[in-house]
Every structure is written in structure tokens, then in C-alpha cells.
Amino acid sequence: MPLLDALSRQTALNRLTANAPFLARLADIHSDDVTRFLGDGTDAALTSVSAPPADDDIMRALRHWRGRMALLLALGDLSGEHDVATTTRLLSEFADQACDAALAAAFAERLPDEEPRGLAVIALGKLGSHELNYSSDIDPILIFDPDTLPRRQRDDPTEAAVRIARRMTEILSARTGDGHVLRVDLRLRPHPEVTPIVLPVEAAISYYESEALAWEQAAFIRSRASAGDRVLGENFLTAIQPFIWRRSLDFRQLKEIGAMSDRIRDHFAQGQAFGPGYDLKRGRGGIREIEFFAQVHQLIYGGRDPSLRVPATVDALAALAAAGRVEADVAARLSGHYATLRRIEHRLQMVEDQQTHCLPVQPAALDCVARLDGVADGAALLAMLEPVAADVGGCYDRLVAERAVTTGLPRDDDGLAAALIAAGFDPPDAAVRTIGEWRGGKLRALRSAAALDALETMLPELVRALGAAPDPQATLTRFDKLVAGLPSAVNFFHLLAAQPALARIATRVLALAPTLADALGARAQLIEGLIDSRAFDAPADKQQLRAEWAPGLAALDYERLLDRVRDHVGERRFAYGVQLVAGATDPLAIACGYSELAEAALAVLADATVAEFVQAHGRIADSELVVLALGRLGGRALTHASDLDLIYLFTGDHLAESDGPRPLGATTYYNRLAQRVTAAMSVPTAAGKLYDVDTRLRPQGAQGPLVVTLDSFERYQREEAWTWEHMALLRARPVYGSDGARAEVERIIAELLAMPRDRARLAADAAEMRAKIAAHKPSQGALDIKGGPGGLVDMEFAMQVTQLASGQCHDPNIAAALGCLQAAGLVPAEVVAAHGLLARMLVMLRLTAPDGEPPTAAARQLVASQCGEPCWPQLLAAHDAARQEIANWWASIRPAEQETKP
16 A cells, blocks of 8 residues: 555544544444555445345444445545545435435335335435535435325325335434434425425426426426436426426526525525634535526526536536636636535534534634644634635625616606606607506506516616617617517516616617517517527537537427427527627628528428428338529528528439338329428417428429429420529529439539520520519619619629529629639629628618618618618718619620610
């Protein structure tokens, strides 16, 4: 044995016998364990300690086992062979095994011929997170299944479960001459003053789905099925996951959790001041504040990020840091402080096996705890702990300050008017009336006491944010309309109060972007997605989006999956729009982001629809569905509200038949499947609408079949298609199907586009089609960016004629294709710049002026700056110049006698 190991073990034993009377008594009783520890170390000594046989005197045997574990784990801790995490994990594993043994004994006493089943122990708190204290209560919730719990013939299921649970608790908690095993506290169950100590599982699920309180949600962050019928326990926890991890966060609960922390500080005021008597658990800067710090962040973000759903405090801090929710340095410091505080807490409890968390007041007792930890005296211990508590308290205070409730607004009209003028409302009269109507409960969403309380909580920050808007009164009017459409404003208001930055974003959206304002009015929880700072990152590509969504979609049935994808798309699309309103991202990057989002949604929904369809009709051998995108999706340039132009194709033999229980011929099979994919993308559900899907660009148009084979598609395009259909293919790309199928479609399109053309005929056909479009859909005014002379439609026609005539630059993305044509000397540089300006204007105007009218005065500066111009008049001048460049280019390409009519 290395000399250093021997010395550290002997030193640990010496400190234990000199300073911890409880452990010193155990060392005398279990001297063989001490000898084995000194010779071989903690882990080797623990191998000889195991759960007692089932036929032992269970009360005595469990206490004897607990004494040996307590002694050896203390020695391992004091010698440094085990760190705090190892010690708490082993204590938790012992508690699990002890609960199993006690429960088995309780069953055996009552039902000797039955295996224990139908009763589960759900561990909460430190046992739930494998962080059990050295001398701690356990706080389980006990549940049973009336259908599987063994019982005597005439027993009522609940009475039988209660008797078994009561006996298990007695075996663990009763203090005998040998001490106790575990103190069991069952008061965390629902309504403990009136409910039995063990609950029917369905009743428990119903309670947590409908009645549970904020602290109960926080408690279940650290929960697991720890003993008994673990399958029953795990099924129960799975059923209440939506209660624990809420996708739409109730910010009232965060407020209540913060209030609970304040009450703990107030109630344990005598332990708040650092020094002798300081409460390591509940004091300012103590263990509980580190746990609350992690749990509050988990509650905010865990509903949307499964990686944060970890029970142990240190693991949770690491996950929060990895996800960018907490600064890495803060997480690391708090983790280190947690280990220090828990270690000293263990020293307190080792002295006499008491569940205490307070440093001794008496100097001699404090010196004893210090020496047990290997510190010279109480003064040195306090000097070590003081900066720890100060840093923890500071971190927690900053968290509380971020979510603090601001001072309310005056309730009298004169005081309110003065506050509104100071915020930027001048004159304030209309705002005074509106806020008075809110306070009077005029709106449906504000008729409850909870809603009015939430209103007062958020009003100060809201008024500040509205006052900073370009037109405060107009923005307040839109906000009033938004609130009028809500069934309840409680959570929305609490959210804005808890996240002041969101109030500023919401008012900017209302002031500048009617499209986003309408979306927010229809689904106020959209703004919750902006809590995540990553909502302002560069738009994700489709692979990133699918990876991000996958964990939350895996276990959903088809209908719930449709809703969840709509949630994901709606949140992301709203966030992209907010990026534009914030001036944070180039509109062309957002247009690409919109496209990647639509493609990710299509892939997920098509996969799910195919899987659902296959269950009924099977598969067709050597055949698959392929989806071809055209238009703005094909060119990766969607706006906020673009339709999706799709063509459905299938590979393989059109005469083949599926192999399922209800077989279909290939043509029928794929036409029905494509209809369902379209419905999955476009039919409104409870979560709203996703996309409009336009399939009229398919062969034969609306009169042709919805889906054709690749061979039929190629033959039609070669033999029957009009020139405009080949022009449309310049923006086509496959977005769904296997790599092989996509490659085959790309080959067909490439060959079609490379066919030799008569330039004059091509230009004449294009000009004729452009004239028909102009007649069918006249320009909607000077800001109709697409239509009218020199608009984006003219530019695309000119570009497509040039691409087909030259056989070059067949990239579906317009900007990329124009860059290629410019490099080849086939398009003026001025046209490329003109496209960039008009494309940005189109994206911005779809948000700020969706009806085609000029944007409001407040929104004009935003549109101008996002398009690279200093002000609206200069943007209009640049717009006119850009349209002239495009008009000139189109005029140089179309036949001279063919004019595009306005």
C-alpha cells in the first residue's frame, strides 16, 4: 500500500474518531470494516457490504447495513478517496436498495406468496437526482396500480396499498436500539392533509396534469422511479412529462418559485447572516440558491431543449453552460461552490447523524466541524466559506434581479398621464383611456383577478417599450387589439414582465410589421421562442432544423406531429421576421432561411405521411415518391408568406402494385399519397396553418394527374411542354426523395435545359407569356416589386431567356444565376445590383406592407436601412433606377414589337 494512501486513511480515521461521536461509535462496532478500509481502501471495503437476505430480521439487518455504509462512506469522503458526487451517488444507491428491501419485506409479511409489484417509489429532491445528503430525509411519492397490486381477497386496493406503504415506511424510519435506516417524509404528495400516503396512479396523473402547483413542477425536475415497481413508476413519469417540461412556459410559476426563495430567506432569517449559525442550505448564498439557479433556467428552457432535462444540479449547470444558457464561468464556479457547501454540510451531519445544515454557534463545536474537514479551526472554516457564499448569493441575486417585478404605474388619471408623457405619449389622453379600460376589465382577457395582477406587473415595462416606439399611440392601439383577441392574458403579461427585452421586441413588431403582429395576435406564445437567444442566430439549414426537432417528434402520433411541426415552423418563421424587424440579418439570408425551414418541414411531414400510408397500403418495390420544388422554394428565396410550388413524381413501374393489406396500383397509390402530403403541409390544425401548396406547374397543369412517373415527366417535357414550362424548370430542384432519385431528376432537368433553342422563337414565346401575365394580373402600384415594368418578373423572364438561349448558368437560385451570367458577360452588372435591391425590398415589404400599400412612416426607415439605403426617399430613388435597369435589359431581349403591358 503506498505510504501516502495509508497516511490519508489513518488521518481520516483519526479526524473521525476525534470529532464525530456518531461515527466513532460505528468504528468501534464495525472494527473489521475499519481494518479493511485502512488496508485496502474504501471501494474494496464496500465490496463486503451488501443488502441483507430476505429472511433476516429486516429491522435489525437494515440498520446494521446502514451503519456499515455510513461508516465506510464517511471514511471514503474524509480520506479524499471519494469526491462529493461519488459519496452522494452511493448514498442514493443505498437508499434505493433499502427502499426495495423494506418494500419487499412489507409485501412478504402480508402476501408471502406474491412478488412485489404494482407499487412504485418516485424519488424527488436529492434522492431523485442521486445527490442524497449524508444524513437526510427522503421525500418520495408513492403510487400504486389497483389492477396489478397483489392483495388479499377482501381487501380494498387503496387500503391494501396504504398498509404495505405504511409498513415499508415503518421499517425504514422507526428508531430502534440500532437506530434508523432512512427518515421518510411523504408530505410532498398532493394534498397530504387529506390524501392517503400512497395514491392510485391514474389519480396522481390527473392531479399533475390539472392542479399541481409551481413548486411541484420544480420538484419533479429531480424525479425518478427509484424503487418498487419501476415500470409503473417510469410510465407515471412519462405520462406527466408535459407537466414537468412545458413547451409553453407559465411565467407565473417562475414568479412563484422566486417568491418561494424569498420566503425561505425571510423564514430562515437567523441563518442568513454569514458566520456562526449560518444555514448552508437555506442561507443567502447557500445550497438551495444554487439548486434554484439551475432549476429556474431548466424551467425556462427545458421544455424546448431536452438536453437540459438532467436532474443532478452539477450536471444541470454543465448542460446549461453547454447550451449557452448560463455563462460557462458562472456554471463552473457554482459547481465548485456546490461541492464545497455539500462537503461541509456532510461534516455537520457526520458529527451526530443529525439532519442539520447550520454551522454551530458555539466556538468549540464549530472548531470540531472544521477539524473534521481537515481545517485548523472554526475561523479558518469561515474564511474558506465566506467568499463561496458571497459569490453564490451574488449570482442568485442577479438572477432574481433579472426577473424582478417593476414598480407599478399610478392608478389615478393625473399620475398615469404624467407617467405616460414621461414615457413618450404626447398627448397621453387616449393611452390613459385604454389603460383605464384594461384596469376596468373591459376586455375578456382581463376579467380575472390573476389577469389584472399580471397586468399591473407588466405595465411599467410595457409603457416604457411602447413609448420608445416610433408611434406610441398607434402601437398601443395594436397591442390593445392583440390583447382583445386573447382568451387569457395572464401568462402573456407575466412573460413580458419577466423578460423586459421581449416587451421591447413585441412593441417593435406591433409598430413596424403587421404580418408579424397578426401572427402574434393569433398565437401570443410565439414570442416565447424569442427567450432563446439563438432565435437571433443566422438561419439554420434543413439538416440542423431536423436534428433540432427530432427529439421532440420521435414519440408523437401523426396528428400530434402535424401540430408540433406547425409549432416549430411558426416559431422559427416568426423569429426570422423579428430578425428583419430588428435589422439584425440581411433579408436575402432570411429568404434562404425561410426556404430551408419549408424544406425541413416538408421532409419531416412527408416521411411521417409515407410511414402512415405504408401501414395501410404497404410499399411498391423499387419505387418512391419524389418532390420537385419550383418558384421561390426551388430558388431558395421564400418570403414570409410565400406559397410552395411543387411537382410530385414517382419512380419505378406505373403498373406495379403495393404489398400492403389494402394494395393499390402505383398511379392510384402515389396520387393518394401526394394528396396526403399536400394536406399535411397545408390543412389548418389546432396549431394553425403551415403553407399553401400550389401544384399547377405539373405536366398538363391543373387538368393533369397530380403525380406522374419520372419517365412520363421527362417525355412530357421533351415532347409537349411549352417554352414557359422549361423556363420554370430553371428554378426547379428536387427537395424530397432518395439521393439516387434526386440525382435522376437533376439529370433529366439538366438535359432538358441544355437542349438547343431558337433564340428568336424563345424570346417571342417569353414575351407573349409575359404579356398574358400582365393582362391577367395587372401591376398593383408603384411598390408592386414583382409586377409592372422593370419588376422582378421582367427580370426573371429576361434572365431565363438568356439562360436557355446560352445554355449556361442553370442555378435555381436567382442571385447565383445572375452572378454566373454576369461573369460570362451576359447580364449588365447594374441588373445584378438591381435584383439585390428589389429582392430585399420584396422580403421586407411582405412583412411591413403586406397589402401592397406603402409601409407606415415608422416602418419606412427600417425598410430603407435593410435595403442598404439611408432613408426612404433615397430608397425610392434607388428603386426607380433599379427598375429602369431591368426594364432596359428586358427590352433588349424581347422582340421590339412585343411590349409588356402595365
